[in-house]
Amino acid sequence: MTGAQYFSKLDASQGFWQLKLHEDSTKYCTFNTPFGRYSFLRLPFGIISASEIFHRAMEHVIEGLEGVRAYVDDIVVWGSSVQEHNQRLSQLLQRIRKHGLKLNRAKCLFGVTEMTFLGDKLSGRGVEPDKSKIQAILDMPSPVDKTGVLRIMGMVNFIGKFIPHLSAKTVSLRELLNHRAEFKWTRKHEQEWKMLKSTLTMEPVLTYFDSSKSIKISTDASKDGLGAVLLQGDPEGWKPIAYASRTMTQSECRYAQIEKECLGLVFGFEKFHDYVYGLPSFTAETDHKPLIAIKKKNLNEMSPRIQRLMMRLQRYDFELVYIPGKYIVIADALSRAPLTCKFSDVSSTEDDVRMHVNLVVESLPVSDQKLKQIVEETAKDPVLQAVIDNLNNNWVRSSCAQFYNVRSELSLADGVLLRRDRIVVPQVLREEMLFRIHEGHLGMENCKRRSRGSVYWPGINSDIEKVVSSCEVCIKHQNGQAREPMIITDLPQYPWQKVGTDLFHFHGNEYLLVVDYFSSFPEIALLSNSSSACVIQHMKSIFARHGIPLVVVSDHGPCYHSREFQDFAAHYDFKHVTSSPLHAQSNGKAEKGVHIVKQLLKKASEGKSDPYLALLSYRATPLEHGASPAELLMNRKIRTTLPFRIDTKQDKMSNANIRLKQKALQKRQKTNYDKQTKMLEVLSKNDIVRVEDANCWDKKAVVLEEVNPRSYVVKAENGQILRRNRRSLLKMRDTSKSLADKKGEEVLVSPEEQAPPSTLSLS
Numbered sequence: 001m002t003g004a005q006y007f008s009k010l011d012a013s014q015g016f017w018q019l020k021l022h023e024d025s026t027k028y029c030t031f032n033t034p035f036g037r038y039s040f041l042r043l044p045f046g047i048i049s050a051s052e053i054f055h056r057a058m059e060h061v062i063e064g065l066e067g068v069r070a071y072v073d074d075i076v077v078w079g080s081s082v083q084e085h086n087q088r089l090s091q092l093l094q095r096i097r098k099h100g101l102k103l104n105r106a107k108c109l110f111g112v113t114e115m116t117f118l119g120d121k122l123s124g125r126g127v128e129p130d131k132s133k134i135q136a137i138l139d140m141p142s143p144v145d146k147t148g149v150l151r152i153m154g155m156v157n158f159i160g161k162f163i164p165h166l167s168a169k170t171v172s173l174r175e176l177l178n179h180r181a182e183f184k185w186t187r188k189h190e191q192e193w194k195m196l197k198s199t200l201t202m203e204p205v206l207t208y209f210d211s212s213k214s215i216k217i218s219t220d221a222s223k224d225g226l227g228a229v230l231l232q233g234d235p236e237g238w239k240p241i242a243y244a245s246r247t248m249t250q251s252e253c254r255y256a257q258i259e260k261e262c263l264g265l266v267f268g269f270e271k272f273h274d275y276v277y278g279l280p281s282f283t284a285e286t287d288h289k290p291l292i293a294i295k296k297k298n299l300n301e302m303s304p305r306i307q308r309l310m311m312r313l314q315r316y317d318f319e320l321v322y323i324p325g326k327y328i329v330i331a332d333a334l335s336r337a338p339l340t341c342k343f344s345d346v347s348s349t350e351d352d353v354r355m356h357v358n359l360v361v362e363s364l365p366v367s368d369q370k371l372k373q374i375v376e377e378t379a380k381d382p383v384l385q386a387v388i389d390n391l392n393n394n395w396v397r398s399s400c401a402q403f404y405n406v407r408s409e410l411s412l413a414d415g416v417l418l419r420r421d422r423i424v425v426p427q428v429l430r431e432e433m434l435f436r437i438h439e440g441h442l443g444m445e446n447c448k449r450r451s452r453g454s455v456y457w458p459g460i461n462s463d464i465e466k467v468v469s470s471c472e473v474c475i476k477h478q479n480g481q482a483r484e485p486m487i488i489t490d491l492p493q494y495p496w497q498k499v500g501t502d503l504f505h506f507h508g509n510e511y512l513l514v515v516d517y518f519s520s521f522p523e524i525a526l527l528s529n530s531s532s533a534c535v536i537q538h539m540k541s542i543f544a545r546h547g548i549p550l551v552v553v554s555d556h557g558p559c560y561h562s563r564e565f566q567d568f569a570a571h572y573d574f575k576h577v578t579s580s581p582l583h584a585q586s587n588g589k590a591e592k593g594v595h596i597v598k599q600l601l602k603k604a605s606e607g608k609s610d611p612y613l614a615l616l617s618y619r620a621t622p623l624e625h626g627a628s629p630a631e632l633l634m635n636r637k638i639r640t641t642l643p644f645r646i647d648t649k650q651d652k653m654s655n656a657n658i659r660l661k662q663k664a665l666q667k668r669q670k671t672n673y674d675k676q677t678k679m680l681e682v683l684s685k686n687d688i689v690r691v692e693d694a695n696c697w698d699k700k701a702v703v704l705e706e707v708n709p710r711s712y713v714v715k716a717e718n719g720q721i722l723r724r725n726r727r728s729l730l731k732m733r734d735t736s737k738s739l740a741d742k743k744g745e746e747v748l749v750s751p752e753e754q755a756p757p758s759t760l761s762l763s
Contacts, residue, residue, distance in 0.1 A: 004067075004078035005124045006085040007115045010092070011107035012058070015073035016050050018102060019043040019057055048317045051278025061099050068092055072278050076117050085111065118209055118274055127208065133242030134201035136227070140245075140337045142193055146183050149176045151336060154329035156196055162205045162239060169195060200240070207232055207239040209275055216283035217276065218323070219268040220331035221260035223253070225338025227331040228268030230275060240330065244271040245338035255305065256391035256411055261288035262309045264335070269316055276316060284318045287325035287332075290408040295320050303411035303420055375415035377426035384417055384426055402458035422456040430457055434467050441477075444468045469733040476696050481727050482678035486670045487709060489589075491659050492518040495633045498551040500590035501539070503530055503559070506601055512538050515593035516546075517553075518658075519632030521619060522593050532564040539568075546633070548572050553590065556581040556723065580711040580725035616640055625661035632658060680726050683712055690730040691722060697730050 012018060020042055021029065029040035029047075043050055051072055058070040067088040068077050077092055079085025089110070096103065109115055114123040121128040131138075143149045153173060160166045172192045176183060199205060214233030219226070225247040231238040244267070248255075252263060265284060269276065276282050286292075299307050325332060378384050387400045387410065395407050403410065409419050417424040425433050437451050447464045457463075468474055492498045498517040503510060510527040512535055523546075525538040543549075552569065554560040556578050569576040579586030600618060604611040619630045620640045630638040637644070683689065683703045690697035691714065701714040701722065710726040 003080040004122070005113060006079050006082055007109070007112050007122055008077040008085065008089050009107075009109045009115055009117060010075040010077070010096075011104045012073040012075075013102040013104040016043040016045055016054050018100075019054060046315050048315075052280070055278060061095055061101060062092065065091055065095065071118060071274075074117070076115075076122070078122070082111070120208060133230075133244070134206065136243040136245040136334050136339055137197050137200050139339055140197065140334070142185060142190060144185070146176060148337075149173055149183075151329075151333045152193070152196075153177065154326075155333040156200070158329045159200070159205055159237070159240065162236070163199055164204075169199070205240065207234065207241060209241050211279065214283070215276060215279060216285060217268045217272060217318075218285040218328050218331040219261075219264040220287060220325070220328055220335040221257075221264035222332070222335040224336050226260075226264045226267045227334025227336070227338065228264065228271055229330040229334065230268075230272045241275065242272060243330070243334060244268065245334040247338045247340055254392075254412070257394060258288060258290050258294070258391075258408055259303070259305045259309070259411065261286060261291055262294070262306050264331075265291070265320075266309050266312050268331075269313060269318075276318070279317065281317050281319065284320045285323045285328055285331075286320060287323055287328050289322045292320055292322050294408050301409065301420060303409055303418060304413060305411050371416065374423060374426065374429065377428055378415060378417055378424075381426040381428070384424065387424075388412055388417065419456045422452070422454060425455050425457050427457075430463070434463055437464060438467055438471065441471065441474050443474070466733070475690060475730070475732075476698050478697055478730065480692065480695075481680060481730065483673075483676065484680055484710065484727060485677045486673045488666050488670055489517070491662055491666075493659075495519050495521075496546050496549050498553070499549045500553045500587060500593065501560075502555060502587060502590035502594050503527070503535070503557065504594045504598060506598055507605065511597075513590060513593050513597060514539065514542050515590055516629070516633060517589055519629045520589075520593070520623060521629035521633040522597055522615070524597055524615070530559055532559045532562040532568075535559045536565060536568045540572075543572065549574055551575045551577060553577045553579070553587060555579050555587045555590075577708075580708075580728070581723055586711065586725060613641065624665055625658060627658060681731060682706075683726065683729060683731060688732045689714060690732065691716065691724060692728040692730070700732075701729075703729075 026039040029044055030037055055072050062068045062070050077089050079088055116130050121130045172188050216231050219228045227245045229243050230241040232241050387403050390399055406419055411418050433455050437447050448461055495518045496516050499514050501514045510530050512525045512527055514523045523542045527534050552574050600614040601611050604614045620628050620638050622628045685703055687703045689701050691699040691701050693699050699716050701716045704713045704715055706712050713723050715721055
């Protein structure tokens with residue numbers, strides 16, 4: 001631009017939308033609406049690569065033209081004379097017409113002798129800094145105390161290596177920092193300060209923007225205002241390109257500190273938009289560490305104000321880094337001596353954020369009357385007031401510790417304390433809210449999910465658990481407990497050592513089943529009745545064939561629980577073990593045997609075949625380990641209607657080998673069974689439980705003893721003695737601690753995952 005006297009600037013109308021997307025690219029620019037899905041046909045604003053793509057297209061348009069430069073959607077033309085300028089402008093306009101580029105006439109400048117481009121002033125005198133980017137320094141007021149002097153000296157020393165004879169230029173100011181010196185601002189100090197401000201706004205301190213070098217923005221927010229500085233990497237250090245500061249509006253002054261810091265980022269980015277928009281990447285510095293964690297979260301996990309501010313930052317590709325405040329001296333000094341802002345300069349940001357917050361508050365499922373009550377009680381709640389005080393200042397960890405872990409998600413909107421978009425409920429209203437959450441007697445997890453879209457307080461999940469656990473209606477109609485992992489029974493050492501027995505009904509008749517635990521060999525007998533005497537008579541017949549077992553396992557049926565059967569066990573000298581009533585799985589071997597035999601009889605009946613041959617075929621068919629029930633019991637193969645060669649010299653399977661194979665089979669069965677199981681808590685003597693009866697938990701009882709693994713004897717409220725499996729006993733939670741006991745208690749909580757919005761309405 002050497003010798004340039006006349007300038008023109010052209011602005012592309014609706015910039016990116018002038019570039020058509022390839023058909024393959026449109027599917028990647030699809031968005032949802034209430035009316036269906038739509039795809040952009042032209043390059044949309046907001047995607048990170050858009051600026052670079054458009055800039056490349058503009059470079060293609062002006063390729064080969066002298067005295068023309070483009071930066072994204074702006075084109076500048078210059079000439080040393082009117083004729084040269086007009087000739088170059090004419091060539092540019094012809095090229096623009098050829099490529100079909102549309103211009104925004106309102107933003108175009110033609111034939112001017114002075115103009116601003118990328119933050120610099122272009123004129124016949126050359127390139128000069130635009131006053132707007134140094135105004136924050138030029139208008140910075142003089143210090144009024146030693147702290148103010150210390151602040152500006154920190155800023156000056158940060159870039160002191162670029163200031164010639166810095167020590168000589170700051171003699172008077174440094175004298176004020178002597179701890180013995182009294183602060184007194186004189187004309188000498190004022191002159192030195194003005195000279196320093198002038199130095200900070202000229203070369204070699206101030207530098208020109210170069211997009212090929214590293215760029216970073218430092219921002220800060222104080223109680224007085226916002227400060228930002230645009231810095232460019234240099235072999236000797238970071239040099240400032242532009243400064244910016246402004247005061248905050250009354251509503252912005254009421255923001256939480258984290259919201260002020262986020263607002264400072266937005267202010268810095270938008271102030272230096274022309275420099276950083278479209279850069280592949282740049283760095284942003286903040287001295288507020290919680291902002292780093294906030295940036296990594298999803299938008300729906302942020303408080304309403306931060307959510308809206310972060311949305312304004314999404315168009316920039318930047319890395320946010322934490323720098324201790326003592327090293328962000330320029331931004332800190334600017335924020336504490338800000339320029340007085342014009343309302344029009346900040347109204348769009350403030351209005352944008354305010355409308356978003358109001359939208360969130362108005363969309364809360366709460367009536368105006370209840371919202372007013374929440375506001376009033378929040379103002380009276382000492383804990384919530386302390387939280388609000390901490391929000392407006394740097395949070396002290398020891399203060400309101402129960403809210404500390406979620407502090408970055410808290411905000412204040414119209415007197416309502418929010419965590420994200422959930423109302424933080426004052427102490428006095430929490431019991432009422434718990435009642436509303438549990439309306440309809442929803443389950444524990446449903447109540448938690450319902451609350452996550454509406455209300456919050458520390459320990460809310462624990463309170464919900466106590467309310468649901470102590471609700472008589474919910475307990476009575478609670479679903480059955482999960483299956484417990486399989487208990488593998490010890491395998492017998494030899495056949496007929498342990499047998500299981502049960503009765504079953506088929507085609508109007510009662511049958512007795514006795515099955516061997518070792519061989520799975522079944523014996524059945526048709527009963528004339530189900531009395532103990534009849535059952536015992538047939539069991540004696542079976543024992544006469546195979547011998548008396550050591551152990552007989554049965555359920556708790558009347559015929560097995562009688563005095564007559566106990567006498568039979570004593571006389572025949574076997575141990576009688578019973579399973580828990582109403583829990584057939586405890587007598588699993590016999591239950592499985594009943595299922596197999598009934599299937600054999602049912603199929604034989606429908607196929608009009610001989611049921612005895614069906615039973616014979618099962619006894620003679622090899623099991624998974626390779627031997628049949630008959631072979632295991634009798635140590636020989638039995639003859640069936642199927643021909644086979646009898647080998648008297650065949651190897652006999654040893655009991656040890658069979659037991660090894662059976663153990664492997666049991667282990668595999670347990671692995672499959674345990675996939676959908678859950679271990680229940682072991683009960684102790686005097687534990688209070690509910691007993692499952694007719695698919696509800698209506699009966700209360702106390703545990704007396706554990707008679708077998710997972711089998712307990714309990715005493716009901718009416719004095720009845722019962723024996724039940726652990727799955728049929730629901731342990732009662734200790735809900736003696738009420739919400740009133742928790743008042744003032746500090747409960748450390750961790751941030752919960754955001755759940756879908758609930759339908760909870762507070763009215």
